[in-house]
Amino acid sequence: MTGVRIAGTGHTHFGKFPERTARDMFAEASDGAIEDAGIARGEIQELFYGNFMGEVAEDQGHQGPLMAEIAGVHGAATRFESACASSGAAVREAVRNVRNGEVDVMLVGGAERMTNLGTAGATKALSIAADELFEIRAGMSFPGAYALMANAYFEEYGGSREDLAHVAVKNHANALENDYAQLQREITVEEVLEAPPVAEPLGLYDACPISDGASAIVLVSDEYAEEHSLDAPVAITGSGQGGDRMALADREYLARTPAAEDASNEAYADAGIDADDVDVAEVHDCFTIAEVLAIESIGFYEPGEGITAAREGETTADGDRPVNLSGGLKAKGHPVGATGVSQVIEVASLLTGDHLNSDAVPDAETGLVHNAGGTVASTTVHVLEVAK
């Protein structure tokens, strides 16, 4: 089985660009990735592409071939839809494809256009990641679902809104210098606590913004990288995916995310490492509580113990376990289908020392990416390592 290298990465700014179509944004991201890889466009054999709400936002399904066309790639092209984990799922399948030797060069990416829907429209579009019969018809929104998890967490393990606020403050601080980030603004715990409520206990600053954006990477086999003398120092060495029941009410746990536990266990075993080997992580913090659940599910903390990690400075940039040095979804933005690949790009650049926050983890060799779909009914986890 061959190893898988990241040969190039590309990114649009994440933010509010209602006039930009997904194809326009993906053209920019894929151009960036292919140019960065330094390979001829014709070398790319296949595209895996993540997108969640294209039908709702742009009346556009079947985006695989559309995006291949816009990227100038000929060959098979498939869209992956797994809610907010859409491009994480695309990465996972691409890794498998390269490993099994069928493909040597793949373009993997994602895009989402959301802000043209407005807040109410985007809220509705996001809500369809929940169970239509049993959750949406009860008035569940995406923030509402995470609020249910937050209250279940407080009930089971304790913790407070103030603990959660520190997660938001931390991630905003990490995004301050990130020009690609949507929210480059410092916030305080007081501001988070005083923000208008969205779904109690979560307020406006507990939530990621509604975003537009695209991301892309070029993945190649070890052999291809060597034969073509590519500069591709980061390898994807572990991949895992987990699933859970669709509706929150049907889950065994309301304050834990077993799908992510399964995904990370699989990814760790695949890479031959464990949680203690991870130097830096990007996790799916669509809401402040989501980061808490994430760092517990990937084994950084026992269930119930991740809630104080940000407040106590453990997951901050100068802490022992920096999490979301990019600013996370919370401050960098969350164009749903682009997020999973964007997280991979952040970790890869942290490992190569090219990230604006690389100074926080100067010796990092191993990184982890956690990308969750819906209320964590689906999750992918990837381990990235500097190739030896």
Place this chain on the structure above:
Amino acid sequence: MSEQTDEGYDEWLEAIAEGEAYAFECPNGHGSLPPRRRCPECGDPELERRDLPDSGTVDTLTTIHVATPDFVDDAPYTVAIVDFGLVRLTGQLRGVEDPEEGIRVAAGVEERETTGDDLLVFRPA
């Protein structure tokens, strides 16, 4: 939305409206809700209807302020997940001033403010 039939679900909601809430149970004791052909836990096709108790316990809840367009006139409203033993149900909690976990509620069917559609509602038991 287009006319779609929700066979199983509509019948189930009607039963709740009549105070005859039920769920399915498989031979291995797993609970599930319609529409269902097999137990989602173990895949067994032998699903028996079981009456649910008259009341359940609120496991978790949230008051939603920013709603989708289909619920905009309802906001703010409280969504709760309620444990009825065999299954948990998700619906809106009404008639409680300071809603909190652990209270006992009964399930019924009322109207959505925004659209007038049927809504699974919990009220104090």
